[in-house]
């Protein structure tokens with residue numbers, strides 16, 4: 062997946078900063094073998110990311126210097142109350158918006174250094190996005206929605222169609238490939254979005270409040286679906302959420318409060334302190 | 342894997358196909374926007390052609406027609422300063438209606454799809470794809486709406502001309518003058534439609550995807 066694309070791999074000069082800023086709870090690569098291994102294991106590295114919004118002359122510090130690393134194949138939940146900056150962080154990691162300060166590396170490529178063409182390539186091939194509001198193309202069928210990213214990736218029509226049908230089957234919508242978004246329930250629309258996110262075999266699936274507009278049971282199915290994809294395909298999953306159902310499936314949780322990552326909790330620690338997690 | 346590790350600059354034919362499909366699926370909206378263009382252009386063309394006809398009467402009408410018009414007091418009225426200023430007013434209003442009507446219709450129909458544009462950018466759509474998509478969509482609507490409007494406007498103007506000046510109305514406007522008038526109508530109609538669509542589409546295409554998705558009207 063690495064070096065083949067048009068995106069040049071960044072040199073290792075940023076590694077020092079990365080290691081120094083290792084946030085509490087993140088187990089960075091052990092001792093001596095830092096350099097090469099770090100490159101290989103961290104698919105996402107955010108370093109000192111800040112974002113300031115200006116609204117009516119007033120400055121809102123949405124992210125106040127966030128350090129965040131994700132290992133390949135991990136399932137990470139960014140948890141925090143509404144307004145804590147989850148979506149802002151999500152957008153920074155996904156290359157959907159630019160930070161005011163700090164850097165984001167995807168597969169050790171500094172996304173601020175990419176031109177629009179390379180950025181489109183990254184969004185097309187490396188990352189699959191899932192949104193709270195599904196964001197399907199309203200006039201297109203489920204099939205066409207799933208085929209769209211493959212069209213952008215120049216996959217031949219027939220191949221794209223076969224793959225889209227297969228993906229829709231996988232998310233349990235084999236019978237509804239010709240349905241339009243309005244003809245589907247929220248849960249079904251989100252399944253289409255999951256299938257679409259997987260269209261170009263991304264290394265990362267980013268999901269911003271994927272269960273936010275779904276009832277509890279449907280939300281649970283989507284969470285399980287993401288978990289299954291994470292397990293079977295080895296896709297890194299990063300979700301921003303305040304849905305506590307996410308806790309049980311995540312490998313690691315980043316607690317975000319007021320634009321700062323307060324702490325990371327590993328899954329093992331979570332199991333031990335299960336009683337307390339409800340209180341949080 | 343390397344085979345699929347591409348980002349496509351989709352061929353024009355493909356983008357046109359997508360644009361056309363979109364227009365057909367959004368049938369009602371396409372119809373509404375197109376009829377807006379048609380109405381504006383019918384008005385503009387009607388004013389341009391009937392003004393042209395009236396202007397030619399003084400110079401090219403036959404003696405018989407002139408005498409008849411003079412008898413009815415129409416000739417004097419047509420050449421009066423009030424009539425001239427009224428003509429200018431009507432033309433101004435027609436241009437304004439076309440501009441505001443068409444540009445407004447296109448602006449709204451594109452800005453309400455900002456989220457879609459942002460989503461397409463998330464999926465790997467290039468800025469140029471989005472601009473081309475809206476270029477083709479607006480070209481289709483602009484050409485169809487404008488041609489229809491021109492036909493209606495010219496037909497009305499000639500029908501009125503025939504009722505006032507008799508069969509002679511058909512030959513009053515020289516072919517070159519008529520063609521020039523129709524060319525002005527066509528270019529205004531298509532030009533305003535494409536500009537009205539491309540301006541917001543271009544703006545949205547250059548935005549960061551989140552901005553485009555947030556900016557939904």
Ligand SMILES: Nc1ncnc2c1ncn2[C@@H]1O[C@H](COP(=O)(O)OP(=O)(O)O)[C@@H](O)[C@H]1O
Pocket residue numbers: 114115116121122123141142143144145146147148149150555
């Ligand atoms: N486009 C924006 N303009 C101004 N303020 C914003 C914008 N987007 C987010 N914010 C602010 O940034 C903070 C974090 O927002 P967000 O990342 O959406 O939080 P969350 O997703 O955790 O609910 C909030 O205070 C929010 O009001």
Ligand SMILES: [Mg+2]
Pocket residue numbers: 147148149269270
């Ligand atoms: Mg949010």
